[in-house]
Amino acid sequence: MKYQLSFQNPSRHYLDIELIAKTEGEKTLQFQLPAWRPGRYELGNFAKNIQQWKAFDENGQVLNSKKLTKDLWEVNCEKADSVHIKYNYYSIDLNAGSTYLDEFQLYVNPVNCLMYIPNRQEEKCSIVLELPEDYKVATGLNSLGNNVFETANFDELADCPFIASNSLKKITYQVANTTFYMWFQGECKLDEAKLVRDFTAFTKAQMDLFGDFPTKEYHFLFQILPHQAYHGVEHSNSTVIALGPSYSIMDEKGRYEDLLGVSSHELFHTWNVKRIRPIEMQPYEFSKENYSRLGYLCEGATTWYGDEMLMRSKVFGDEAYFKTLNQLLDRHFNNPGVENLSVAESSFDTWLDGYVPGVPNRKSSIYVEGALITFMLDSIIKRNSNQKYSFDDVMLCFYEEYYKKNKGVSEADYKQVVERFANDNLDDFFAKYINGAENIEEQLKLSFQDIGLNYERNPADLFHEAYLGFKYIEDKVFSIYPDSTSELNGLSVGDTIHTVNGYKVNDDLAAWCKYFKDVDIYFGVTDSHGIAKVVCVEVTDEVYYASYRVSRV
Numbered sequence: 309m310k311y312q313l314s315f316q317n318p319s320r321h322y323l324d325i326e327l328i329a330k331t332e333g334e335k336t337l338q339f340q341l342p343a344w345r346p347g348r349y350e351l352g353n354f355a356k357n358i359q360q361w362k363a364f365d366e367n368g369q370v371l372n373s374k375k376l377t378k379d380l381w382e383v384n385c386e387k388a389d390s391v392h393i394k395y396n397y398y399s400i401d402l403n404a405g406s407t408y409l410d411e412f413q414l415y416v417n418p419v420n421c422l423m424y425i426p427n428r429q430e431e432k433c434s435i436v437l438e439l440p441e442d443y444k445v446a447t448g449l450n451s452l453g454n455n456v457f458e459t460a461n462f463d464e465l466a467d468c469p470f471i472a473s474n475s476l477k478k479i480t481y482q483v484a485n486t487t488f489y490m491w492f493q494g495e496c497k498l499d500e501a502k503l504v505r506d507f508t509a510f511t512k513a514q515m516d517l518f519g520d521f522p523t524k525e526y527h528f529l530f531q532i533l534p535h536q537a538y539h540g541v542e543h544s545n546s547t548v549i550a551l552g553p554s555y556s557i558m559d560e561k562g563r564y565e566d567l568l569g570v571s572s573h574e575l576f577h578t579w580n581v582k583r584i585r586p587i588e589m590q591p592y593e594f595s596k597e598n599y600s601r602l603g604y605l606c607e608g609a610t611t612w613y614g615d616e617m618l619m620r621s622k623v624f625g626d627e628a629y630f631k632t633l634n635q636l637l638d639r640h641f642n643n644p645g646v647e648n649l650s651v652a653e654s655s656f657d658t659w660l661d662g663y664v665p666g667v668p669n670r671k672s673s674i675y676v677e678g679a680l681i682t683f684m685l686d687s688i689i690k691r692n693s694n695q696k697y698s699f700d701d702v703m704l705c706f707y708e709e710y711y712k713k714n715k716g717v718s719e720a721d722y723k724q725v726v727e728r729f730a731n732d733n734l735d736d737f738f739a740k741y742i743n744g745a746e747n748i749e750e751q752l753k754l755s756f757q758d759i760g761l762n763y764e765r766n767p768a769d770l771f772h773e774a775y776l777g778f779k780y781i782e783d784k785v786f787s788i789y790p791d792s793t794s795e796l797n798g799l800s801v802g803d804t805i806h807t808v809n810g811y812k813v814n815d816d817l818a819a820w821c822k823y824f825k826d827v828d829i830y831f832g833v834t835d836s837h838g839i840a841k842v843v844c845v846e847v848t849d850e851v852y853y854a855s856y857r858v859s860r861v
Contacts, residue, residue, distance in 0.1 A: 309431050309462070311422055314438035318411050321400045322359065327393040327423055335386040339393055340426050341379040342466065342594035345405055345419040347541040347581075349658040351597065354420045355379035357407075361395040368392075380595070381423075397421040402531060404539040404548040413473035413493055414439065415531065417541075417548070419466040419594070426595070429462040442474040446491035448527045448545035463591060467543050467582075471529055479503055483511045486521040494532030495554040502558070509621035510572045514613075517700050518579050518707050526578065528571060532557060540570040542577030549574060565628050573614030580613075581606045584706040587716030601719055603655030604742060608678010609703065611636075612686075630858045637763060637856035639676045640748075644669040644790050650745045651677040652719075668801050669790055672745070680752060681741060687755035688737070689730045697729040705729075760861050768853040771822035776829070776845055777852035780805065780817055789852035798843045802836030 310328040331337060344352050355378055363371040363381075365388035372384040385391050397420070399409040408415040414437075425431075437445065437455040447470030449457035455472075459465040477492040481504045488511060490503060507528075515521050523545040531537075533552030540549040549570050556562030586600040600606070615632040618624040624632075640646060649657070649671040655678075657671060686699035705725050710717050727734050740746040756762055767774035777792020778785050778799055785803040788795045805813055808820035809830050821829060824847075831843045 309425070309428070309433045311433065311435045311465075312438070313414075313416065313435065315409055315414065318409050318414075321398055321409050322396040323399045323407065323409050323414070323416070323421065324396050325394070325421060328390055329393075329425060329428075330390050331385045331388050335384070337383050337385055337391055338376070338426055339381045339383065339423045340595050341421075341423045342419050343379055343596060344594065344598075345417065345541075346467070346589075346592055347543075347577075348405055348663065349598070349600075349603070350663055351659065352420070353378065357398040357421070359396050359398060361393070364392040364394065366390045366392070393423065402533070402550070403537070404531065404541040404550040412475060413471060414443075415469070415471045415493070417469045422462075422465065424462040424466075424594070431462070432458060432460060433462055433465045434458045435465065437472060439472050440474065443472045444474070444476050446471045446473075446476055446478070446489070446493075446527060446529055448523075448525065448543065464544070466594065469529060469541075469543060469546065469548050471531070481508050481511075483508060483515060484521065486524055486526060488526045488528070490528045490530065492530045492532055494530075494552075495534060496530075496532040496557050499558050506568060506623045507571065509623050510568070510617045511575065513617045513621040514572075514576055514579075517613075517617075518704060522578065522583060526575075528574075538563075538566055538570065540574040542574050542582055544578070544582045547571075547574035547577070565624075565631070568618055568623060569614060569632065572618050573610055576610050576613050576617065579707055579711075580610050580703065583711040584703070585711070585716050587718045587721075590716030597659045599656055599659065601652040601655045602717065602722060603658060603674030604651045604678030604681050605717065605722055606655075606678075607674045608651070608676075608680075609682045609699070611675045611679040612682040613703075626860070633763075633858045634856055636676055636679055637858070638854075639673065640680060641765075641856060642768075642853050643672065643676075646672040646677060647745050647747070648672075650743055651681065651741075652743050665786075668787060677748075680748065684741070684748070684751055684755045685726055685730070685734075685737075687758045688732070688734070689726070691758060692730050692732055699726075699729075701729050702726055756858070757861075761858055762861055763856050763858045765851075765854045765856055767851045768855050770818040771825065772818055773853040774851050775825070775847055775849075776821060779853065792852045793845050793848055793850075794843075797845045798841070799831065799833070799845065800835060803831075803833045803843075804835075805831050805833055807832035 312326040314324045341355050363373045363383040365371055373381055375381050383391055399407045402408040405417055407417050407420045435457045439455055447468055449468045451457050471493050473493055479490040479500050481488050525545060527546035529546055529548045531550040532554050533550060534554050535552050537550045537552040540547060551563060551567055557567060558564055586602040588600040589598045619629045648669060651672045651674060654671040655674045682699055689697050689699060702725050706717055723738055741748050773779055776794045777789035778794045779787045783804055785799060785801050788801055809824050811820060829845045833843055834840050
């Protein structure tokens with residue numbers, strides 16, 4: 309399978325793609341564009357970005373073709389030796405999982421835009437890039453020189469993003485037998501010594517857990533953007549991280565901790581998800597949903613260990629580490645959806661609404677609840693084994709006994725391995741906190757006590773969140789706490805508040821609400837359909853949304 313990528317006018321953002329495949333005597337061939345990308349468990353429907361699509365034989369003659377589904381084509385190739393699929397792909401989105409083209413770079417996630425023949429995914433693939441002479445290519449792809457690359461199969465190709473540009477900045481560091489590359493695209497002023505010091509430290513900590521690194525090279529591909537951005541996507545020997553704004557990247561009080569956090573998280577995915585993988589995704593099926601209830605392992609454990617490794621390596625001190633714990637607690641306890649849908653069920657439903665707010669108070673988060681579950685199980689294992697074992701041993705077991713033996717992890721496997729190191733039956737824990745939606749607070753407090761920490765609950769900083777029970781974001785009611793005074797008195801998600809007791813709101817809603825805390829508050833509102841109403845809310849002493857802070861005992 310051969311792919312040729314080129315472009316004519318980058319300001320149009322259309323990437324030209326030609327796929328060449330031998331017919332091998334087949335009368336028809338089918339060509340599938342992936343419907344989703346690993347790392348984001350929702351349908352991407354990338355075919356919507358294709359403007360033109362035609363099939364030709366080796367002589368340039370048009371072949372008859374038809375579309376079978378939204379992203380599957382069939383070509384009649386009875387008299388052809390090879391099929392040449394020529395199409396273009398609109399490349400306007402710039403995030404950690406997209407494909408983007410402009411005057412400054414060509415950035416490609418092949419899983420977005422390259423097709424495959426469903427029953428020939430194990431064939432070798434080559435990819436030829438037609439680029440300006442001064443462009444360099446940052447990628448984990450195996451290079452044959454002259455902008456030609458090859459992979460063993462389509463799965464490897466789909467998993468190897470690249471950035472081609474004449475303005476890439478490169479930093480390298482070495483840990484054991486692996487060379488790590490940091491590639492930066494976009495405006496940024498880098499402190500190379502600081503980056504090498506911190507990245508080396510957390511990389512060593514992660515390798516100490518697993519005992520080795522599965523590849524000889526690893527590439528951090530950074531898209532540094534001029535606006536607020538925070539996004540990372542894992543790959544087998546690389547990651548793409550989109551972060552901004554540019555001026556804040558190296559600032560300790562800006563985005564530098566976020567840079568470290570997302571980088572550690574994505575590096576941990578090299579083992580967890582890219583190799584330790586749910587059995588339902590062994591291998592990936594690119595044409596449809598790959599349902600799994602193990603998001604608490606895939607993303608939850610990775611979220612926990614991403615920050616844990618920064619702490620162990622002393623890249624994070626108490627202040628930075630506790631900040632991440634505070635965020636986990638805030639996101640957990642201020643999400644009433646955790647009492648409605650278990651983390652296992654929420655994992656299954658990521659394909660439905662996992663990356664959007666969804667309907668009010670419906671679901672939990674595989675990242676947040678999964679991280680806290682990992683922490684609580686780690687505590688149970690340490691307590692039961694008198695510190696002999698920890699969740700590290702669970703992860704190492706999955707790596708050695710599952711990945712290295714080409715086995716996926718099932719829900720039963722996860723439970724069995726955890727119970728092995730905990731030396732205990734954990735039916736109750738799994739029923740309550742993983743497959744159920746019971747309150748984890750007491751179990752969580754016990755785990756914090758084990759490591760000499762406690763946390764306190766205080767009213768949220770904004771008065772209307774703490775005492776009225778609603779969050780207000782971008783001039784709309786974003787969420788309402790169930791059975792809060794606001795909900796019971798008729799405020800709705802999507803409402804826009806114009807006045808408080810007759811006074812116009814100008815980015816000072818919280819101040820006006822606090823000012824009138826001793827009397828009933830009348831909101832002048834328009835709902836999501838533009839209908840005006842007045843909502844009277846009684847202020848009580850009950851705290852709804854809260855703020856959580858971790859400290860040492």
